Amino acid sequence: xxxxxxxxxxxxxxxxxxxxxxxxxxxxxxxxxxxxxxxxxxxxxxxxxxxxxxxxxxxxxxxxxxxxxxxxxxxxxxxxxxxxxxxxxxxxxxxxxxxxxxxxxxxxxxxxxxxxxxxxxxxxxxxxxxxxxxxxxxxxxxxxxxxxxxxxxxxxxxxxxxxxxxxxxxxxxxxxxxxxxxxxxxxxxxxxxxxxxxxxxxxxxxxxxxxxxxxxxxxxxxxxxxxxxxxxxxxxxxxxxxxxxxxxxxxxxxxxxxxxxxxxxxxxxxxxxxxxxxxxxxxxxxxxxxxxxxxxxxxxxxxxxxxxxxxxxxxxxxxxxxxxxxxxxxxxxxxxxxxxxxxxxxxxxxxxxxxxxxxxxxxxxxxxxxxxxxxxxxxxxxxxxxxxxxxxxxxxxxxxxxxxxxxxxxxxxxxxxxxxxxxxxxxxxxxxxxxxxxxxxxxxxxxxxxxxxxxxxxxxxxxxxxxxxxxxxxxxxxxxxxxxxxxxxxxxxxxxxxxxxxxxxxxxxxxxxxxxxxxxxxxxxxxxxxxxxxxxxxxxxxxxxxxxxxxxxxxxxxxxxxxxxxxxxxxxxxxxxxxxxxxxxxxxxxxxxxxxxxxxxxxxxxxxxxxxxxxxxxxxxxxxxxxxx
Amino acid sequence: xxxxxxxxxxxxxxxxxxxxxxxxxxxxxxxxxxxxxxxxxxxxxxxxxxxxxxxxxxxxxxxxxxxxxxxxxxxxxxxxxxxxxxxxxxxxxxxxxxxxxxxxxxxxxxxxxxxx
Numbered sequence: 001x002x003x004x005x006x007x008x009x010x011x012x013x014x015x016x017x018x019x020x021x022x023x024x025x026x027x028x029x030x031x032x033x034x035x036x037x038x039x040x041x042x043x044x045x046x047x048x049x050x051x052x053x054x055x056x057x058x059x060x061x062x063x064x065x066x067x068x069x070x071x072x073x074x075x076x077x078x079x080x081x082x083x084x085x086x087x088x089x090x091x092x093x094x095x096x097x098x099x100x101x102x103x104x105x106x107x108x109x110x111x112x113x114x115x116x117x118x119x120x121x122x123x124x125x126x127x128x129x130x131x132x133x134x135x136x137x138x139x140x141x142x143x144x145x146x147x148x149x150x151x152x153x154x155x156x157x158x159x160x161x162x163x164x165x166x167x168x169x170x171x172x173x174x175x176x177x178x179x180x181x182x183x184x185x186x187x188x189x190x191x192x193x194x195x196x197x198x199x200x201x202x203x204x205x206x207x208x209x210x211x212x213x214x215x216x217x218x219x220x221x222x223x224x225x226x227x228x229x230x231x232x233x234x235x236x237x238x239x240x241x242x243x244x245x246x247x248x249x250x251x252x253x254x255x256x257x258x259x260x261x262x263x264x265x266x267x268x269x270x271x272x273x274x275x276x277x278x279x280x281x282x283x284x285x286x287x288x289x290x291x292x293x294x295x296x297x298x299x300x301x302x303x304x305x306x307x308x309x310x311x312x313x314x315x316x317x318x319x320x321x322x323x324x325x326x327x328x329x330x331x332x333x334x335x336x337x338x339x340x341x342x343x344x345x346x347x348x349x350x351x352x353x354x355x356x357x358x359x360x361x362x363x364x365x366x367x368x369x370x371x372x373x374x375x376x377x378x379x380x381x382x383x384x385x386x387x388x389x390x391x392x393x394x395x396x397x398x399x400x401x402x403x404x405x406x407x408x409x410x411x412x413x414x415x416x417x418x419x420x421x422x423x424x425x426x427x428x429x430x431x432x433x434x435x436x437x438x439x440x441x442x443x444x445x446x447x448x449x450x451x452x453x454x455x456x457x458x459x460x461x462x463x464x465x466x467x468x469x470x471x472x473x474x475x476x477x478x479x480x481x482x483x484x485x486x487x488x489x490x491x492x493x494x495x496x497x498x499x500x501x502x503x504x505x506x507x508x509x510x511x512x513x514x515x516x517x518x519x520x521x522x523x524x525x526x527x528x529x530x531x532x533x534x535x536x537x538x539x540x541x542x543x544x545x546x547x548x549x550x551x552x553x554x555x556x557x558x559x560x561x562x563x564x565x566x567x568x569x570x571x572x573x574x575x576x577x578x579x580x581x582x583x584x585x586x587x588x589x590x591x592x593x594x595x596x597x598x599x600x601x602x603x604x605x606x607x608x609x610x611x612x613x614x615x616x617x618x619x620x621x622x623x624x625x626x627x628x629x
Numbered sequence: 630x631x632x633x634x635x636x637x638x639x640x641x642x643x644x645x646x647x648x649x650x651x652x653x654x655x656x657x658x659x660x661x662x663x664x665x666x667x668x669x670x671x672x673x674x675x676x677x678x679x680x681x682x683x684x685x686x687x688x689x690x691x692x693x694x695x696x697x698x699x700x701x702x703x704x705x706x707x708x709x710x711x712x713x714x715x716x717x718x719x720x721x722x723x724x725x726x727x728x729x730x731x732x733x734x735x736x737x738x739x740x741x742x743x744x745x
Contacts, residue, residue: 158666159667159715160714160715161710161711161712161714161715162710162711162714164705164710164711165705165710165711165714166710168705168708168709168710169710171708172671172708179676180675180676181675181676181679182675182679182682207714208714239677241677242677249665250658250661250662250665251662251665251666258662258663258665258666259666259667260666261665261666261669262665262666262667262668262669262670262673263669263670263675264669264670264673264674264675264681265673265674265675265676265677287676287677288676288677288678289677290677315677337677337678338677338678
């Protein structure tokens with residue numbers, strides 16, 4: 001086995017930001033910023049999203065308005081701030097101010113005029129697509145499964161085209177692969193065989209005529225616990241590996257009225273993220289670059305460091321999956337940035353020393369692939385193209401587990417999600433065929449079972465479609481069968497006997513007993529529009545997921561069978577992962593934003609903490625006129 | 630010495646770009662945001678290894694004639710949809726104003742690729 005100890009490279013840090021922040025913090029004092037948000041009729045806007053960014057900072061802090069329209073930020077340092085307040089059906093309001101003492105804002109939001117849909121989160125748009133007939137429901141199902149695998153639903157659905165325009169978009173998309181690259185020879189049978197009816201349906205929903213979309217069952221904006229959380233979003237610097245037209249992203253999703261941004265070089269790529277024990281968030285960079293494999297952000301200051309594995313021709317290896325072991329060590333899979341002859345491997349970052357190393361499986365084994373996890377026995381599991389590899393950090397050796405089924409009559413089984421469970425076994429998912437694989441480390445064997453088709457979607461298909469899909473070979477795992485579960489990524493409960501699978505295409509979790517292998521399905525609150533991607537389980541057995549189709553995450557409590565949806569403050573998050581860090585001071589939920597190149601940290605506040613903050617606010621400002629509870 | 634230069638480079642680029650960004654008029658900034666939302670998919674480079682599938686948009690686009698650019702976006706082409714249902718004339722003018730503020734081939738690799 002080849003083990004490479006790499007030279008860790010501190011690539012660049014925006015030193016001027018750091019020095020300004022350090023200088024400022026030396027003199028800064030904590031203040032409270034609070035206020036209330038109402039509409040033009042004076043009524044509170046429940047769930048209004050209020051964001052703050054200090055001048056020169058790369059950290060955005062966001063809170064939400066409660067049932068009285070009130071909001072209060074956690075203590076922040078005094079200084080010059082940019083504030084913006086938003087609501088799904090309201091016009092964004094921006095206010096700049098300088099605060100040396102506690103600061104109160106009364107914000108009035110005007111109703112959004114014109115096309116409100118453009119600023120809505122993807123799941124609201126997906127859910128509102130018409131389904132007045134079985135054929136409309138069939139088209140809605142196709143869009144839900146085929147237009148969310150690579151981007152949030154809001155990216156296409158923010159646009160309005162006539163049928164001819166949608167035909168051109170669909171034609172283009174049929175040639176785009178799952179990482180966004182155009183290939184004129186690519187075939188997408190699903191789009192091509194449904195082109196005419198898909199284009200007509202989309203034009204009916206998002207075309208020149210009055211829309212057939214139905215928003216009457218729209219879910220609620222954040223309220224209760226979901227309105228008490230605090231988000232801190234960290235801007236990851238734009239990749240300057242090559243000359244850039246924009247060093248900042250002018251539309252980074254913060255102002256919803258500009259819609260969901262497009263994807264292009266340098267402005268995307270933050271894939272997985274984990275918090276360490278020392279106040280940093282680490283992330284993988286899943287885009288080819290000359291500068292970055294993984295990055296680190298300071299939670300307190302937003303200071304950024306980039307690290308890379310060098311490749312020939314000046315490229316930096318990409319990274320994709322990331323996990324944290326019981327000792328706080330960060331593991332990630334490293335893969336070539338498009339260069340032939342570079343073998344992927346398993347990366348290790350010790351956050352304490354910032355020493356990075358790379359372990360490459362021997363040539364007799366499969367190479368590493370995209371996702372990674374640590375089991376309760378401290379072994380690191382990483383996917384391979386045809387199975388999974390188990391790495392022992394002590395002996396630094398790999399063990400290769402092959403998927404029982406690698407090839408079927410309709411193509412290769414693509415391995416994507418993975419988890420290491422409490423028994424020390426690995427689980428990995430053949431996503432495009434809904435195959436669940438698992439190891440038996442005692443016998444050193446691998447086994448599998450297949451999740452059944454989604455019955456709701458299957459019932460919508462015509463006989464002609466069923467016949468067509470018998471010989472359908474998907475061009476990639478994001479072009480599924482219309483009835484696919486879409487077993488994408490997964491997580492293990494290390495304090496329990498379950499693994500949970502995010503079934504992205506059918507909008508549910510598969511809940512699997514690691515001992516009996518018995519499984520059941522748990523639908524999300526809206527399976528057509530809230531589609532789980534990755535899964536993380538906290539110590540209370542609560543199951544967290546990032547909804548890939550929209551700008552939201554969800555938590556499922558298996559004891560009460562209840563879901564809670566938490567809205568993310570940015571439009572176009574396109575999150576591919578979620579992780580948690582539970583410490584004495586509370587839990588943090590970490591959410592990387594792929595499309596808008598940020599990392600977010602969500603923390604919790606209970607009602608008593610907010611009341612205490614409001615009390616402190618009132619006592620410090622004698623003339624503060626906070627609305628009374 | 631070379632390493633010191635490398636360290637300074639990002640700061641230099643950052644400063645230069647901050648300057649370039651602030652040099653845009655409010656209308657051009659508006660157009661830039663629209664371009665980032667609706668045009669980037671085809672007209673910007675998708676990653677470091679692949680060119681954009683559609684021509685780079687710059688001061689040379691349609692001879693730099695704002696009215697021609699607006700008309701083109703409203704009409705579309707055999708591969709590009711019409712954006713007339715999405716953006717009004719004022720918004721399209723801001724896009725055109727921004728496009729003609731951009732240099733030719735600003736970013737290496739932005740070469741027009743007329744494979745379609």
